[in-house]
Amino acid sequence: MKIAFLLYNAYGIGGTIRSTANLSAALAEAGHTVEIASVYRSRTEPRIDFGRGVRITPLIDWRKDAPGYEGGHPRLAEPTDMWPDPGVSNGPLAPTRLTDERVSAYLRETDAHVVIGTRPVLNGYLDRYGRRDYLRIGQEHVTLDLHTDQLAADQNAALAGLDAFVTVSEADARHYRRTLPDVATRILCVPNAVPAPEVSPSDLASKTVVAAGRLIPVKRYDRLIRAFAKVAAERPDWHLRLYGRGRNADALRRLVQELGLYNRVRLMGAVTPIETEWAKGAIAAVSSDTESFGMTIVEAMHCGVPVVATDCPYGPGEIITHGRDGLLVPLEGGEDAFADALLQLIDDEERRRAMGRAALETVRRYAPAAIAGRYLELIAELAAERGIRLPAAGAPAPRPRTLGDRLRSAVRALRPGRRSAPAPARPAARWTPTAHARATADGGLVVRVATAGMPHREHDLVLRLRKDEEGRSVRVPLPARDQAVDGRVEAVVERSAHTLAEGRWDAYVVPRGGQGRGRRVAAALVETAALVPLPPRSGADGVTSWVPYTTADGNLSVRTWLRPQHAEVEQVEVGEAAATVTARLYGVEAGPEAAVVAVSRQAEAYDFQAPVQALPDGRVSVTLPYDDVLARRSVEHDLWDLRLVPAPGAARVPLGRIGGDSADRRKTDTFPELEFAHADRGATRVKPYVTFRGELALSAKDRADEADGAAEAPGA
Template sequence: MKIAFLINNAFGIGGTIRSTANLSAAFADRHDVEVVSVHRSRDEPALPFDPRVRLTSLIDLREGSPGHEGDHPLTKLPGTMFPYTGATGNLPYTALQDERIGGFLARTEADVVIATRPDLNGYLARDGRRRYLRVGQEHLSLDQYGEPLRTDQNNAIAGLDAYVTVSEADAAQYRAALPHVTTAIVCVPNGVRAPAVERSTLDSQVIVAAGRLIPIKRYDRLVNAFAKVAAEHPGWTLRIYGRGPQKENLREQIDRLGLHDRAFLMGAVSPIETEWAKGAVAAVSSDMESFGMTIVEAMHCGVPVVATDCPHGPGEIIADGEDGILVPLDGDVDAYADALNRIVTDEALRERLGKGALEKADAYAPSVIARRYETLFEELSRSRRRGWDGAARLRQFAARAVRPRPAKAAPEAHGSAPTPAAHARATPDGGVTVLLDPAELPSGPLDFIARLRRDPGKRQVRVPVLPSADAPDTVSGATLHRVEHTLAEGRVPVLPSADAPDTVSGATLHRVEHTLAEGRWDCYVAPRGTNKRVRLTARMVEQAALVGRAPSVDQRGVAAWIPYATADGFLAVRSWLRPAHAEVDTVEVGDGSVTVTATLYGAAYGAAAPVGEGAVVRVVSRTDTAYDFSVAAWAVGERGFRFTVPYGEIMARRSVEHDLWDLHLGEVPVGRIGGDVVERRKTDLVPGQVFQHGERGRTRVRPYFTVNNELALSAKDVDEGAQ
């Protein structure tokens, strides 16, 4: 069978795209599958599609691309389909979309075409052909549409063979709203893949939420509830992943509640599974969820979910008290805070719910969901045969629907090998393991190379890439899944998943064996004995073992390593190495001052105790050494210390548009290099305060983390019109 998906933009990271990627991969086990993206916004998709799935696009919107069509004459003419901007704010379609989508629907050889959003359902109903099954999908819900979109969408449904919602409650609403429509309106939930990450240990003391920062997600409810939890459980933190129009409102709320050092806006991360695995609890606080892919994603990582019992998805996924907790919507913040407190304080409950979550997630495996769609296709085909005498082609289609399609042979090489992609994992001892698919690697013995970026000495570390002792001669596939045996034991992991390669190759940088100078280390493979390096892209980077981890200390100094994906998708390791370091524990903003508590690691402060009587923190100006000053530091416990910087001292030393000061305990830098966050300047944001300067006018003073994750102070001119 030939199946085609019609999607707005397959190159983004939204839930519809994730669902399409998962379902298309499951279909590819038995069918010929194509994903047709109306728009192409980048060179490669942000979310990986199965290599057996053909990804094509109708309109090229890549800036600078030779095929860029943003100025096509037809973009000046209005489209004829009802408008739909969706949750992501896409521009309305024009006559160019009319031409391209209509052309695809006229010429496609697919047996089934699946449209994935309201206006695409409209195109499929209006311009689709009787020769194939026309299946519309609903990734939101009927209640989320206002007029006239609701009427337009409902009218389009009548022209489809089937309309598929992701919750049974939503399907029932559509059936009730369209009693005379003959279209099959059914529920098939989204398929969610089991991720290639180790399950959460549930002891990180991190609450994780993820999704678009839009009003319906009610992250404001979550932040208010967390404020109550944070007051009782000082070790717990909140991380919210995603982007959207509510970001600034949430930032203001976090700062107003004094949670800047406890609640973090982490930005958009893809793949998100690595971040779920860092959580001890997952949080969904929405007023409405059509399905709840994030719920199943968290469950796949063994993380119990606390979700509002909102229409429609959470209550159809979570069995309250068995694999998660449902919170009544009418209880609002207090009820949600009580549920969080319950699971935060009960380790046994977290473990029991996490185990139940893993079991529940299996019901949403893409292979299971694909079978449900195949059953739907068969039923639609039988229905057509009964009502259409000339349906010989559909009889053949129905007979083919469950016939496994032979696996495609590996493509022949045409002078270039596949780009090797790495699955990196931070180890509990602070090291880094890199897993590789042998099918993507050059032949012969190989070395893994970590090379210090922009280093005049061109320092690098080489370790052998080890083949598995029990590997077959050939392997196939590109997805790396859970590891059964560790490289530390001298064996390459053997992967048990049925849809993973039989083996992987890999290498480990051990903390006790290797020294990485401070900086950024790019990662390569090269044939042994040569310097013909091939840079590694990052397929997946797991950092969960680093959450809450203190810097390492040995005779070489204080060190930390964090594997990460660069902005352009390559694997790298961020490293710190210094004789001593002061790790920031808390940053408290007072009225006209900032107070910092930190822990000293490494060499003793001076010749005496780490922080003794008379210790000072030096506030070092980058503008003029004449503006340097010091503040007293006092001991807190065995290795901790605390100090306060009055902003009046900063204001008294202002001279240029943007003055900056670094902080040092004696000669020891103060910052945050422990944990799993490569760039604290993007996540660990400290609120500023505005003062009036006699010469420079309004000035905002703010503590911030630098590109090296060191704490500094900023005093910057503020535009008189700014708030």
């Protein structure tokens, strides 16, 4: 049986795309032919893995650097005949006459037995252009309440012409049935499929609250941040991480700074896969006013993390059993009730761990195979009612029905932007090693390389220092293919056995004894949860830290620091006239005349310094007056690097953040900027910031100059 999904843009990372990928992979695993018809193709490869055997067929090529780019197509200037769907109609990929033509052609010509629409406008196309000789199923990934009145009316009219309409919560299905009592379409709930990740479950010891989702008003991350302010006042050793992107990002960052939480709350940006980040949490938080399903809840539970969620319509109460695998907070309780719930789990480690174990049991019912089974049952029932004969799993898809159909299919295959996204199978010579990497509790690295496609010879894992004139590398043997466990062979880069120079080390697989570059290792998954509480390591070779990460190209690298001495910044407190920095010293002690020197990148004449105060436990504090910064302004953007001088004449020691699990803190560790009047340069914005080397610096720039970090060296 062939099942086709209509997605608007399969190349993004939203919840609808993730749930479709999970379901389509499970259906393909069950022996069915699965196709994703993506209205737009915005990049060469999908950002989410749709699974082996799932074909992606783009309808419009929107890759500006691709030969088939259709941005100049004349039909783009003509309005769509379909009713508007604000979720896409107000964006850069708004429907046009070209969209109408491509989607309608696909629906007329497809050889699928079942076509499933995944958003309102696609359900509208399915109703208007879908054929009656295949089953047409619409999905609701939001809720009826969240649609505008017009969109709800348009989609409700369309779903009356479909065979079934599937919501992701029982409450929403009931709402639709009450709203449409005379509609014969089967309306039912089938929750999203959420697979168990390969990551190790959280040990729940990180003292970190994690939240993830789109940064939009309905998610109410402002409520979460304000609640966490109350938590931080009582438990100052706990932190909050917020993952995602969206139009509220700047407002949320301002709120964090206004509440003085910038040392406790980090906006992490969008991360995929997200499961590695859930595993870093001791508690997961969902603060929404409404949740159509709550995929993030299930994802967190899969990592053994209990969830504190608002008891909002519709999803959380259908997933969480209050007091067993998480806590439900009444919406009317606001931020105070949410803070109280967080504190309950923070203060009761035994209860938190019991809930984490229960969460792992709860999420079994959302396994993709189980959800795929429910869809297959629905499809079988609908086919029996309609008298449609469906082939068994594994049966080949039928050829187009007539000569005209076959000719149209051939023409479709030649259209720009209509080819399947996956590249043809590579020959053995083009094998690309793929690895699952994991940081160990002592800061070392385990790399498990998949053996699928690996040539039958011995190999080594090689870490090679990027842009190194000396050509330094570390080589660790990989076991032979016949020693693979679960299809992978494992190499361990032990922290105690290797000294890695500061920089970025790229991973390769090289034939044993070979001297060539070998093949670059693609990162399937990189786990760094063990590094969250880990400080820099101080030993005979200096102060070191290793952080494995996935590069922008999807490859495995390790960011390393190696310094004779180091001052790890713990807090930066921005006052009205100065910034006070607290740091812990490694490999060095501060004498009575210790100072922090602000080293100007413009000229030595603009340097200044401030005295250091010794604190208990090897920590120091220094206050940097902004008057000293303003008095030394010289160009549009002045920059100073901060260095500790532990005693007169001693070597300068960098202040920065190199411990923990972050390879690059420039966008996550941000501090408030203040504006001052300057006699010569006018309005001046001053702030501390973290450089690409993980070091703390000071910035002073003209307000008109928006190129913050203009003097920064290139990043990773």
